[in-house]
Amino acid sequence: MDPSWNREDLKVTCQDPCNLVRKGLGDSVADDLRFVIKQVVGEENFVDMWPNKSNNYCCCCCCGGGYLQSGFVEKRRAFGRIKFDQIQATGADIVVTPCHNCRSQIEDLCQVYGGGYRTTHLWSLIVKAMTRKSK
Amino acid sequence: MSQPIVIEKHKSRFKELARAAIPGGGNLDLCLTCSSCVNGCPASGISDMDPRKFLRMVLLGLDEEVVQTPWIWWCSMCQRCKRACPMGVDIGALVFMARQQWSRENTPKGIQKSCDLHLEFGNSTGIHREDWVSLCAELVEETRQQEEDWKDLPAPMDKKGAAYYLNQNAKEPTVEPEEMIPLWKILHEVGIDWTYSSERWDAVNYCMFSGDDRDWETVVRRQAEIVNDLGCKTLINTE
Numbered sequence: 001m002d003p004s005w006n007r008e009d010l011k012v013t014c015q016d017p018c019n020l021v022r023k024g025l026g027d028s029v030a031d032d033l034r035f036v037i038k039q040v041v042g043e044e045n046f047v048d049m050w051p052n053k054s055n056n057y058c059c060c061c062c063c064g065g066g067y068l069q070s071g072f073v074e075k076r077r078a079f080g081r082i083k084f085d086q087i088q089a090t091g092a093d094i095v096v097t098p099c100h101n102c103r104s105q106i107e108d109l110c111q112v113y114g115g116g117y118r119t120t121h122l123w124s125l126i127v128k129a130m131t132r133k134s135k
Numbered sequence: 136m137s138q139p140i141v142i143e144k145h146k147s148r149f150k151e152l153a154r155a156a157i158p159g160g161g162n163l164d165l166c167l168t169c170s171s172c173v174n175g176c177p178a179s180g181i182s183d184m185d186p187r188k189f190l191r192m193v194l195l196g197l198d199e200e201v202v203q204t205p206w207i208w209w210c211s212m213c214q215r216c217k218r219a220c221p222m223g224v225d226i227g228a229l230v231f232m233a234r235q236q237w238s239r240e241n242t243p244k245g246i247q248k249s250c251d252l253h254l255e256f257g258n259s260t261g262i263h264r265e266d267w268v269s270l271c272a273e274l275v276e277e278t279r280q281q282e283e284d285w286k287d288l289p290a291p292m293d294k295k296g297a298a299y300y301l302n303q304n305a306k307e308p309t310v311e312p313e314e315m316i317p318l319w320k321i322l323h324e325v326g327i328d329w330t331y332s333s334e335r336w337d338a339v340n341y342c343m344f345s346g347d348d349r350d351w352e353t354v355v356r357r358q359a360e361i362v363n364d365l366g367c368k369t370l371i372n373t374e
């Protein structure tokens with residue numbers, strides 16, 4: 001992994017997926033996630049939300065909410081307000097989101113509440129830093 | 136001498152149902168009304184409802200209100216309340232049970248539709264088999280042609296005996312198909328022998344959200360059969 005692609009020192013935070021962390025494998029998997037992100041964007045460019053890991057706030061959906069499908073747009077945005085404030089407080093430029101649904105929600109919150117961040121899948125970020133053995 | 140007034144015991148059918156269904160009983164009667172759950176819940180206050188209130192309704196036997204409040208679709212069952220609760224009360228599980236009481240017709244349409252599409256087409260956005268197969272083939276072919284470094288990139292489909300089976304959230308091929316390519320690149324670079332399947336390849340399961348255990352199980356079993364038929368040892372769930 002070579003983080004030098006991140007020339008502008010973009011600050012990166014991550015959404016801990018409730019199903020995997022709080023309801024699943026616990027803080028150790030959240031630590032693994034942070035280890036990978038730090039390798040990819042540079043140790044000093046990772047900024048954590050507070051609270052985080054098993055205590056993180058749900059963003060809306062994949063743990064069982066189904067908000068993005070259910071069509072309650074206004075309620076979904078009210079639910080996500082606390083998540084938006086949490087992200088803004090980190091000052092991050094990029095939020096790593098664990099699945100397509102979190103990504104849609106966090107992106108939508110940014111537009112609706114006027115945030116300054118973008119979202120990405122982890123795999124898209126990894127590819128940027130990946131140095132190839134064979135090349 | 137007058138007889139003491141006998142108060143007929145209030146029937147709390149929902150509470151008894153929940154106690155029997157939740158592993159360990161859900162600690163429902165142990166609530167201290169401390170409000171930790173309320174303060175830690177993103178759905179608190181939406182439509183004047185919160186997790187403690189919902190639990191009180193269950194404990195007081197207000198069964199009708201419990202199974203009618205639409206708030207159960209606004210709690211995401213994230214279990215943050217359970218984590219904060221000193222008594223380990225599982226409110227998310229109660230909400231799931233309340234969702235189960237809603238008929239298919241009344242379940243929010245978007246959720247039910249995604250589940251129905253999954254049962255019918257094998258994925259939640261209703262992509263036809265040929266479209267999925269040709270989409271992956273086209274994407275990988277384009278990448279091979281346009282990127283010199285990746286001219287040997289594979290995107291295997293129904294490869295018997297592959298070590299890993301990969302599924303994919305159907306939203307990705309539906310709205311941002313190019314986002315699958317970085318994933319293929321990583322798997323290739325680290326030398327993983329993997330495959331998609333041409334059918335039942337979706338990583339999500341909206342039947343879990345609708346609260347229908349049978350549909351939920353059907354979706355999981357169908358994908359498991361595919362993985363077994365292909366002889367893959369490990370399933371990578373991308374969702």
Ligand code: SF4
Nearest residue numbers: 166167169170172220
């Ligand atoms: S945190 Fe637990 S004990 Fe406190 S009010 Fe909520 S359910 Fe009751």
Ligand code: SF4
Nearest residue numbers: 176210211213214216
């Ligand atoms: S499970 Fe529901 S009630 Fe509990 S914190 Fe999450 S959204 Fe709130």
